[in-house]
Amino acid sequence: MIGLGYPCENLSLKASTNHTLRLASLEEARVRDKVAQNLEDLERILHWNHRQGFRLFRLGQHLIPFASHPRFPYDWERAHKEELSRLGKLARTLGQRLSLHPGQYTNPGSPDPKVVERSLAELRYSARLLSLLGAEDGVVVVHLGGSYGNPRRALARFVENLRGEGEVLRYLALENDERLWRVEDVLLAAEALGVRVVVDTLHHHLNPGRLSLREALTLAFSTWKGTPKVHLSSQDPHRRPGAHAFQVREEDWERLLHALPGPAHVMVEAKGKERGLPLGAQAFLLREAPGPNPATNPS
Numbered sequence: 001m002i003g004l005g006y007p008c009e010n011l012s013l014k015a016s017t018n019h020t021l022r023l024a025s026l027e028e029a030r031v032r033d034k035v036a037q038n039l040e041d042l043e044r045i046l047h048w049n050h051r052q053g054f055r056l057f058r059l060g061q062h063l064i065p066f067a068s069h070p071r072f073p074y075d076w077e078r079a080h081k082e083e084l085s086r087l088g089k090l091a092r093t094l095g096q097r098l099s100l101h102p103g104q105y106t107n108p109g110s111p112d113p114k115v116v117e118r119s120l121a122e123l124r125y126s127a128r129l130l131s132l133l134g135a136e137d138g139v140v141v142v143h144l145g146g147s148y149g150n151p152r153r154a155l156a157r158f159v160e161n162l163r164g165e166g167e168v169l170r171y172l173a174l175e176n177d178e179r180l181w182r183v184e185d186v187l188l189a190a191e192a193l194g195v196r197v198v199v200d201t202l203h204h205h206l207n208p209g210r211l212s213l214r215e216a217l218t219l220a221f222s223t224w225k226g227t228p229k230v231h232l233s234s235q236d237p238h239r240r241p242g243a244h245a246f247q248v249r250e251e252d253w254e255r256l257l258h259a260l261p262g263p264a265h266v267m268v269e270a271k272g273k274e275r276g277l278p279l280g281a282q283a284f285l286l287r288e289a290p291g292p293n294p295a296t297n298p299s
Helices: 028-052 076-093 113-132 151-162 166-171 183-193 201-206 213-221 250-259 279-288
Strands: 002-007 056-058 097-100 139-143 172-175 196-200 229-232 264-268
Touching: 002 279, 028 056, 028 076, 056 264, 076 097, 076 113, 097 113, 113 139, 113 151, 113 166, 139 166, 139 196, 139 229, 151 183, 166 172, 172 183, 183 196, 183 213, 196 201, 196 213, 201 213, 201 229, 201 250, 213 250, 229 250, 250 279
Parallel strands: 002 056, 002 264, 056 097, 097 139, 139 172, 172 196, 196 229, 229 264
Antiparallel strands: none
């Protein structure tokens, strides 16, 4: 069984869970306004996804803009706990698995203590958000970050700085990248921390190491107790290696299908969001869609 999802926003609905503001404008009224927009759009997206057959959705990292910043102006957990709990229950009712993917500046393996401090704060926010949503199967996906000229040392720092972060480790999954960290490297860190591994197919194609895609997926899937997650994307031919195309190519979808060792949740990382699925995946989605349910919600 395969479940499909996409990240952060829905182009069909013109809805986003990533409405944000500038740090210079970090005032309570403005932040609350952005949070309200994000949560309202999240509810619309959840209903739409259910009707269309999507089974997972990645929340925008700015669902609560700058929540991990020391200048954040109010107690966001207390203020939004009730609404997050309601939306989390809705996601479960509609069969929607939620996740987060903190950005490139989240780097717990950095040699700079300030970067580590900010990174841990962002990861704690991400994990806390999933906890408040009641997302038992939620996932926080991160890359290993830089190697700083000494990959072994960077990997050791990454592991050491995350030890004891119980709530973070509960949700954490580590992802390979297109330049520095192969799936086999990520597996070492994941084993040391007792967390899961997400294979990104495009990154693996560009930086495969010694593993075939089938081998990489098989090893990564063994780190999961629940349904494993996979990232699928295609290379944008006009941009740097690793840049995502608007739509996933059919051959990349077929390559993943042939390599999968078992059931999976596939996050389609295309610039086209819900419109970025190849034809084969669209046909699969149609079989999964339950159709409209007027008892839940209109768009």
